[in-house]
Amino acid sequence: MKKVAILGANGQVGCEVALFLRQRDDIEVVPICRNRQGSAFLRHMGFSCRHGSASDPNAQELFEDCSAVADFTLPTGSAVEVRRAFNAIIPPAVQAAPARAPYIYLSSITAFGFPDFRSPLRHYRFSRNSYGTLKRYAEKLVVKHCAGTSRDAFVLRVGVVHGEMQAVSRKLRQLVRDTATDPVYIPDAPSYSVFAYSIAEAVAGAALGREDPGHYTLVSEPAWSWEDLHRYYAREEGVPCRVERLPADAERSALGSVADRFVAPLLGLVWRQKDVIAGYAGARLPGIEDVMRARYHQRNARRELALGEMRAQQRPYNNNRSVLPGRRxxxxxxxxxxxAPAAEKLRAELAAAQHARR
Incomplete structure (x- = not known):
């Protein structure tokens, strides 16, 4: 059995992953929190927690006899404050971990640098989002300091995390309840989601030596489609769902072709200069002003009708067919x-814990 220390175990993701790991026979979980206040829920759930910070003089005691360290810490604040926090956590934690214990860092797919989830989900040489920039900085710290201590480094770029304790799951549960009688228009495309259950599998795989060290893209594998996700939460909530599949180019088809989207602004520019054009070309091309006016208003009308139809539809998921890069x-x-069995067991544990606190 491998003993895995979890830094940041009192966070949403770290806590749920710890609970899933505890169900395994080959992993013993050691949650590490800064103080007893932070570990209150974990201790209520039956964990034996260790308290302290990686920067403490006796930090080695926090990781004593652990076979791996999983870093779920998520500093907040300004960019300067977050970088300072990374430097206060990662280098000393890597240094204090037992020899040959791999360091598993939970990063984010935003480290690929795409500006938002509507943009192509590929690697950008220069990050287009601030959170991704900070995560890249943390990844470099992990790789640098693990190399300096001759230990394996695992950088897991995690997708949008779902689970029993995750905020995005609560929002989707509410969505399926609110739209139970309405059609929901869902992209016919893979999602960039991952469940805390799968993150626990990934941490266990790294700790047990079943994966090579390096960078990984951590999304569900095989990927859940957006329809899979929606129907899953509908079943969980016990409500019907009416799904209409959107083709990959649904928005583009509704708003016109690529040529139309370029032509429409050009026609608008021409229409604003109609008096000048009519003055020079009107005599040679009778009726040109009427043609320009008609085409301009036709295109505008088609676009407004398409936008109105899209706004009236329930389209809660980004219609983005990009496939995230990186190893799986x-x-x-x-x-x-x-x-399903592990999630059901976790729900029962959480319900029992909530009942015991009353």
């Missing part, structure tokens, strides 16, 4: 099939 972990199971 081979130790992940198909969570659409394997997650």
């Amino acid at each position: 972990m081979t130790c992940l199971s198909d969570s659409r099939v394997t997650m």
Whole structure:
């Protein structure tokens, strides 16, 4: 059995991953929190927690006899404050961890640098979002200091995290309840989601030596489609769902072709200069002003009708067919099939804990 220390175990993701890891026979979880106040819920759930900071003089005691360290810390504040926090956590934690214990860092797919989830989900040489820039900085710290201590480094660029304790899951549960009787228009495309259950599998795989060190893109593998996600939450909530699949180019088709989108602004520019054009060309081309006016208003009308139809439809998911780059972990199971028993057990544990606190 491998003993895995979890830094930031009192966060939403770290806590749920710790609870899933505890269900395994081959992993013992050691949650590490800064103080007893932060570990209150974990201790209520039956964990034996260790308290302190990686920058403490006796930090080695926090990681004593651990086979791996998983870093779920998520500093907040300004960019300067977050970088300072990364430097206060990562280098000393890597240094204090036992020899040969791999360091598993939970990063984010935003580190690929795309500006938002509507943009192509590819690697950008210069990050277009501030959070991704900070995560790249943390990744470099991990790789640099692990290399300096001859330990394996795992950088897991995690997708949007779903689970029993995750905010995005609560929002989707509310969505399926609110739209139970309405059609929901869902992209026919893979999502960039991952469940806390799969993150626990990834941490276990790295700790047990089942994966090679390096950078990984951590999304569900095989990927859940947006329809898979929507229907999953509808089943969980016990409500019907009416799904209409959107083709990849649904927005583009509704708003016109690429040529139309370039032509429409050009026609607008021409229409604003109609008096000048009519003055020079009107005599040679009778009726040109009427043609320009008609075409300009026709295109505007089609566009407004398409936009109105789109706004009236329930389209809660980005219609983005980009496939995230990066290696995938081979130790992940198909969570659409394997997650249900573990999730049911976790729900029962959380319900019992909530009942006990009353």
